[in-house]
Amino acid sequence: MATAALADAHAGEHHYTSTGLNSNKIAIWAFIGSECFFFASLISTYLIYKGKSVVGPFPHEAWTNPATGKVMPAILNIPVTSMSTFVLLMSSLFMVLAHAAVVRGDRKYSKIWLLATALAGATFLGFQAFEFTSFVHEGLGLTTNLFGSTFFVLTGFHGAHVTAGVLWLVTLLFIDYKRGLGPRDAINVDICALYWHFVDVVWIAIFALVYLIR
Amino acid sequence: MATIVAPPSVARHQARYETGIWSWLATTDHKRIGKLYLYTSLLWFFVGGLEALLIRTQLWGPNGRFVTAETYNQLFTMHGTTMVFLVIMPFSAAFFNFLIPLQIGARDVAFPRLNAFSYWVFLLGGVFMNVSWLLHAAPDAGWFGYAPLTTKAYAPGINIDFWVLGLQILGLSSLAAAFNFITTIINLRAPGMDFMKMPVFTWMSFVTQFLLALSFPIITVAVTFLMLDRFYGTNFYTIAAGADPLLWQHLFWLFGHPEVYILILPAFGLVSEVLPIFSRKPLFGYSVMVYSAMVIAFLGFGVWAHHMFAVGMGRVADSAFAIMTMLIGIPTGVKIFNWIGTLWGGRLRFTTAMKFAIALIALFTIGGISGVMHSSPPSDLQQTDSYFIVAHFHYVLFGGSMMGLFAGLYFYYPKITGRLMSEKIGTVHFWMTFIGMNLTFFPMHFLGLNGMPRRTWTYDANQGWEMSNQMATVGAYLLGAATLLFAYNWFSSMKKGPVAGNDPWGAATLEWSIPSPPPDYNFAVIPTVTSRTPLWGADPGPGPVTYPAPAGNAAPPKTAAQLHITMPTATIKPLIAALGLGVMFTGLIWHKNMPVMLAGAAIFVASLYNWLLTPLEPEHH
Numbered sequence: 002m003a004t005a006a007l008a009d010a011h012a013g014e015h016h017y018t019s020t021g022l023n024s025n026k027i028a029i030w031a032f033i034g035s036e037c038f039f040f041a042s043l044i045s046t047y048l049i050y051k052g053k054s055v056v057g058p059f060p061h062e063a064w065t066n067p068a069t070g071k072v073m074p075a076i077l078n079i080p081v082t083s084m085s086t087f088v089l090l091m092s093s094l095f096m097v098l099a100h101a102a103v104v105r106g107d108r109k110y111s112k113i114w115l116l117a118t119a120l121a122g123a124t125f126l127g128f129q130a131f132e133f134t135s136f137v138h139e140g141l142g143l144t145t146n147l148f149g150s151t152f153f154v155l156t157g158f159h160g161a162h163v164t165a166g167v168l169w170l171v172t173l174l175f176i177d178y179k180r181g182l183g184p185r186d187a188i189n190v191d192i193c194a195l196y197w198h199f200v201d202v203v204w205i206a207i208f209a210l211v212y213l214i215r
Numbered sequence: 216m217a218t219i220v221a222p223p224s225v226a227r228h229q230a231r232y233e234t235g236i237w238s239w240l241a242t243t244d245h246k247r248i249g250k251l252y253l254y255t256s257l258l259w260f261f262v263g264g265l266e267a268l269l270i271r272t273q274l275w276g277p278n279g280r281f282v283t284a285e286t287y288n289q290l291f292t293m294h295g296t297t298m299v300f301l302v303i304m305p306f307s308a309a310f311f312n313f314l315i316p317l318q319i320g321a322r323d324v325a326f327p328r329l330n331a332f333s334y335w336v337f338l339l340g341g342v343f344m345n346v347s348w349l350l351h352a353a354p355d356a357g358w359f360g361y362a363p364l365t366t367k368a369y370a371p372g373i374n375i376d377f378w379v380l381g382l383q384i385l386g387l388s389s390l391a392a393a394f395n396f397i398t399t400i401i402n403l404r405a406p407g408m409d410f411m412k413m414p415v416f417t418w419m420s421f422v423t424q425f426l427l428a429l430s431f432p433i434i435t436v437a438v439t440f441l442m443l444d445r446f447y448g449t450n451f452y453t454i455a456a457g458a459d460p461l462l463w464q465h466l467f468w469l470f471g472h473p474e475v476y477i478l479i480l481p482a483f484g485l486v487s488e489v490l491p492i493f494s495r496k497p498l499f500g501y502s503v504m505v506y507s508a509m510v511i512a513f514l515g516f517g518v519w520a521h522h523m524f525a526v527g528m529g530r531v532a533d534s535a536f537a538i539m540t541m542l543i544g545i546p547t548g549v550k551i552f553n554w555i556g557t558l559w560g561g562r563l564r565f566t567t568a569m570k571f572a573i574a575l576i577a578l579f580t581i582g583g584i585s586g587v588m589h590s591s592p593p594s595d596l597q598q599t600d601s602y603f604i605v606a607h608f609h610y611v612l613f614g615g616s617m618m619g620l621f622a623g624l625y626f627y628y629p630k631i632t633g634r635l636m637s638e639k640i641g642t643v644h645f646w647m648t649f650i651g652m653n654l655t656f657f658p659m660h661f662l663g664l665n666g667m668p669r670r671t672w673t674y675d676a677n678q679g680w681e682m683s684n685q686m687a688t689v690g691a692y693l694l695g696a697a698t699l700l701f702a703y704n705w706f707s708s709m710k711k712g713p714v715a716g717n718d719p720w721g722a723a724t725l726e727w728s729i730p731s732p733p734p735d736y737n738f739a740v741i742p743t744v745t746s747r748t749p750l751w752g753a754d755p756g757p758g759p760v761t762y763p764a765p766a767g768n769a770a771p772p773k774t775a776a777q778l779h780i781t782m783p784t785a786t787i788k789p790l791i792a793a794l795g796l797g798v799m800f801t802g803l804i805w806h807k808n809m810p811v812m813l814a815g816a817a818i819f820v821a822s823l824y825n826w827l828l829t830p831l832e833p834e835h836h
Contacts, residue, residue, distance in 0.1 A: 017741070019404040024325040031397040031428055035390060039432035042466060046440070046451070053457040143449055147457050150449035154440070172824075 029192050033199045036162075040203050043158060044210060047151040054146035058139060061215045076141055078132065079212055085128030086208050089163075092121030093201045096194045104187045111190075112177050118197065119170040122163050129160045152211065159207060162200045169193050233785075241785040243327035244735055248334050249313030250631065255338055256305040257702070262345065263297035264695055266290045271655075271691040274684050277676035284672040288355035289374070291670055293345075295358030296378065299478065300385050301341045303616045307481035308337070310623055311396055311420050313631060317726035317733065318414040320405025320742050325398040327783040328826060329391055335793035336388035343800060344381030347374060354378035357670065359471065360441070362452035362463035367445050373804065379442045380800045386435045387796070393427035396420065405725070407744035414724045414747075415504055419484030422508045423477050426515065430473035437466035446807060461526060468519035476515045478612060479579075480508060482619025483550060486572040489622045490554055492722045493569040494561025495755045497748055500553040507546035507553075514543040524592045525599045533592045540590035544583065551580055566720075567641030571622035574649055578614025582607055585660070600670075603663025609656040621648070621701075628708070629715030633731045636712055640704040647697035654690030658683035723748035723755065734772040736780045781832045788826040795819030 018024060057064025058073040065072050099114035133153070136142075143153045173193060176182060182190065242248060270290050273281040282290065312330065316323055324330050347353040352374045356365045365375045400421045404413065413421070440451035441463070450456035452463060491498045498504060520528060520536040528536075554576050563569070585607040589595040598604060628636045662683045667674060674680055718727035725742060726733075727750055742749070775782045799815030802808045 017406070018402040019406075019408070020402055022402065024398050024402045027401050028326065028394045028398045031394045035394070035428040035432050038429050039436060042433050042436035042469075046436070046462065046466075049459060049462065050457070053459070055455070055457045143443075143447060147450050150443070150451055154443060154449065154451075 023188050023192075025192050026188065026195070029195050033195065036199065036203075040159075040206070043155045044206060047155050047211060050147040050151050054148045056146050058141045058145070058148075060148055060152070060211070073140060076136060076139060077212055078135075081128065082132065082208065082212055085125050085132075086204065088121050088128070089125045089201055089204055092118050092125070093198050095121060096197050100187065100190050100194050103182045103190045104184055106183050108177070108181050111182050112174065115170055115174045115177060115190075119167050119174060122167040122170065122197075126160060126163055126167070129156065129163075155211070156207065159200070159203060162203070166193075166197050166200055169196065237787075238785070240790055241787045243323070243331050243783040243785055243789075245312045245316050245324050245327065245330060246631075246733060246735070246737075248330050249309045249311075251334050252305045252309035252312055252337070253631075255334075255341070256302050256309060259297055259301035259305070259341055260698070261702075263294055263302055264698055266294040266297065268691055268695055270294060271688040273673070275688045276685070277674055277678075277681060279673045285355065287672040288670075289348075289353035292354045292357055292378070293348075296344065296354065296381075297341075298612070299358060299474070300382070301344075303478045303612065303620070304389065305337055306620045307420075307423070307478075307616075308333075308392060310416070310481060310485065310620075310627070311392070311424075314627070314726060315396060315399060315417055315420055316403065317630075317729070317737060318417045318724055319400065319403060319408060320725050320738060320744065321399065321403035322737050322741075322780070323783060324395055325403055326395045328786060328789050328831065329395050331786075332789035332792055333388045333392040333395065335790045336384060336391070336796060339793055339797045340381050340384035340388060343384055343797065344377055347377035352377065354381075359467055360463075361467075362441055362444070363454055363458070363460060365441060365445075365463075366452045368453075375441075376445060376804050379438055379445065380804055382434065382438050383442065384796065384800060386431045386438070389427050390431050390435075393424045393431070396424045397428065400424070405738075405742050405744050411502065411505070412744055412747050415487035415498055415501065416481075416484035418505050419480045419487070419508055422512045423480045426473045426477050426480075426512050429516070430470045430477070433466055434470035434474075437463060437470070440466075446803065461523070464523050464526065465519070468522045469516070471522065472519040473512070473515045475611070476511055478616050479619075480511070482575065482616045482623070483508070485619045485623035485626070486554065486575050488722075488724070489568045489572040489626050490557045492626075492720050493564045493566055493572075494558050495564075495721075496557055496561045497723075497751075497755070498553070499556030499559070500549075501747060503549060504553050507549045510546040511543060514539060514546070518543055521590060521595070524589075524595045537590050537592055541587065544587045544590070547583055551576060551583075566625070567636070567638055567645055568622045568626035570642070570645045570649075571618050571625065574645070575615055575618040575622065578610055578618060578652070582610025582612075582614050585610065598663060600668055601663035602659045602667045602669055605669050606656050606659035606663060609652075609659070613652055613656065618648075618652075621645075624705075626720070628705075629719045630726060630731045630733070632709050632712075633715055634708055634712030635715050635719060636708040637704050640700060644697055644701045644704060647693055647700065651690045651693030651697055655687045655694060656690070658686045662687075718750065721755075723751040725749060730772050734775070736775045736778065736782055739773070739778055739780075783831050784833055786826070786829070788822050788829070792819050792822040792826065795822060 020027070057066065058076045060077045061075050063072055063074050095114050095118040099111055099118055102110035102114055136149075141149045141152075143149055170193065173182065173190060176186075239247065239251065242251075269282060270287070273279045273287055273290075275281075312324070315321075344354070350373065352372055354360070354374050354377055356370060356375060356378070360375065360378055363369060365379075400413070400417060440449070443449040444451050444453065450458055452458050452460075454460055487498055487504060518536060518539045520532060521540045524533055524536075554572075558573075585603070589598050589604070589607070598607075625636055625641055628634075662680055663669075665679055665683075667678075667680050674684075715731045717730055719731075720727070725738075725744070728742065729738060746752075748755070795815050795818030797815070798818060799812050802811030802813075802815055805811060
């Protein structure tokens with residue numbers, strides 16, 4: 002939706018606007034406001050269902066399967082996810098640097114930092130893919146228990162948002178290679194950055210509430 | 216984003232989109248999109264009304280066997296879903312589209328193509344949900360679709376799948392439209408029109424867009440959980456897995472109560488335009504009107520659990536939600552007094568639009584007061600799930616929303632079509648609607664207090680319910696006849712009605728300063744605004760006592776090209792993107808057919824990219 006709004010891009014550029022602000026920027030803020038309620042609903046559901054699963058595996062405690070007698074350790078791997086969290090947080094820094102490079106018309110560094118942001122996002126997604134497959138391997142699937150359903154759907158939706166962001170960044174990078182991004186494109190990079198930082202902030206909430214708080 | 220220079224063939228390409236069916240499929244003009252919304256919701260209004268008539272026929276007498284219990288469940292579910300999501304919301308959207316840019320002095324909305332996309336997605340959602348009738352599998356669990364009742368274990372058929380996916384699609388449409396209108400109102404107001412000079416309809420719409428943008432994500436999440444439960448076996452609503460049986464109710468009503476204000480605020484906005492014009496007085500307490508809408512929107516997110524008093528949330532929660540519910544009655548009551556204050560001492564003209572607007576004040580007050588009655592948990596426990604509730608929300612939604620929308624339709628008909636609707640037929644339509652409405656829904660109060668449960672397929676004789684049910688059925692048929700008469704009036708006046716001219720009512724706001732119907736660019740010169748009633752100056756004046764003489768053969772307004780105004784290019788890409796979504800959801804409901812889903816997603820993403828990388832307007836070099 003946000004990208005669709007971004008579509009009708011140059012509306013703000015050579016038309017009068019009441020606030021003097023670019024229309025795309027207002028639309029992306031409205032979109033982000035809406036997304037807050039989207040993620041708030043997902044996170045609340047996770048928290049409401051925390052500790053309500055009838056069978057394991059569980060996020061923070063070991064569980065013995067009464068049928069097989071097999072002991073399943075706590076499933077969340079906090080050190081690994083801390084690393085992916087660090088990578089995602091760093092991507093926000095790269096995004097800021099990319100925007101700054103576009104603002105000053107620095108073709109070289111705009112490409113470097115856009116690429117770095119996209120790569121950091123892709124790395125985060127790689128970590129997530131690794132995490133998901135190892136969980137499934139350990140016996141936690143989407144349908145296993147309430148924890149599985151809420152965890153995969155919450156982090157999965159976040160991952161989908163990161164994926165959309167990476168596609169957006171790659172598109173900007175592609176345009177940068179094709180005709181170069183200059184100061185007049187700064188607003189579009191700015192809007193992508195707003196989205197990217199938002200997705201980042203949501204992850205901070207998820208990481209704190211799902212991984213760190215027991 | 217990227218500005219790729221439009222190929223020289225664009226002009227030729229565009230000519231194809233100026234007339235005929237293509238001009239509608241490819242339109243990005245907010246007025247055309249508004250009309251598309253209007254006619255589509257009128258169509259669904261007939262479908263939803265037909266469902267209501269079948270319900271009322273079944274309930275005519277005790278032990279009725281006109282339809283089976285299964286069909287009856289489908290009828291009341293689809294009647295509710297249709298009237299909420301496919302009639303009142305898109306009727307309001309028709310006015311958002313047609314009026315907001317005109318009222319704020321803009322040439323279009325901020326994102327014309329996204330606007331077209333919203334419409335096509337809405338159309339798709341409505342068709343998707345109603346296709347279920349052809350398969351004899353219409354949704355059958357009530358418009359609120361309570362889980363776990365709607366999970367696969369209790370509703371194994373395809374019925375609920377249509378409902379779940381249909382709501383997903385409609386949600387996308389509403390969200391896209393909300394971002395669009397928020398941006399439009401913030402950013403495209405004419406010079407001088409600061410927020411407190413905006414017409415009240417625009418204000419009410421503005422508040423509604425925030426409600427849409429913030430409440431639809433919640434229903435999207437609730438419905439996504441249900442979709443995943445039904446299609447992929449997750450446990451969100453599986454009680455055996457430890458799920459909370461109230462999760463759906465909380466999420467649904469957290470959306471559902473703001474939704475109530477989404478349905479009523481646009482109608483409030485319309486009557487706030489109609490009443491001052493036919494009282495020849497500016498709206499009484501403009502700023503109180505605006506702030507009370509904001510208070511309603513804010514409190515609207517804090518009253519959802521009054522729909523759930525019967526589940527036993529405990530005294531603290533019950534009391535808190537009861538108090539919040541009583542509180543929200545205050546800003547709503549304030550609006551009623553503002554309208555009465557507007558009428559007070561005015562030079563009243565009882566046009567059809569005015570009659571409908573005054574009917575809203577009266578009927579909404581009745582619905583509002585019965586609403587305050589069930590804000591008290593002990594009282595609510597007597598009324599919940601009875602016909603009293605059915606009476607209450609029909610007074611709010613028919614007596615409120617529909618009356619307001621009819622007022623708006625009569626008032627803005629000349630602006631939309633260029634001609635006036637017959638006031639004679641309009642008056643008959645009004646009285647038939649007013650009498651039919653009260654005859655249908657007033658007896659339901661007594662039915663409910665006498666214990667008739669809502670959603671009941673049939674009832675036994677000798678419970679004292681026959682008489683009231685028969686009155687309601689007669690009333691419903693009267694409403695059906697009234698609506699047919701309205702449709703006749705609408706279409707016949709388009710040819711026979713007197714030519715309206717710019718401002719047949721002597722109205723005050725910008726939309727009346729331009730020709731009717733407005734040219735595609737709306738304003739040849741963007742106006743500068745200095746007051747809330749720019750066309751009235753210091754004093755509203757007596758206004759036209761009779762209709763003005765037809766404008767005759769006035770020269771047609773100049774075209775955008777003659778005036779060198781650049782308008783958005785027509786394009787069918789939004790339609791194709793919406794069709795891609797349709798293919799995707801069809802694949803999902805069609806045994807989770809992965810290739811079809813992926814094909815749909817590919818069409819959607821490809822047309823989105825194509826649309827994103829094409830400039831909105833033709834380039835000038």
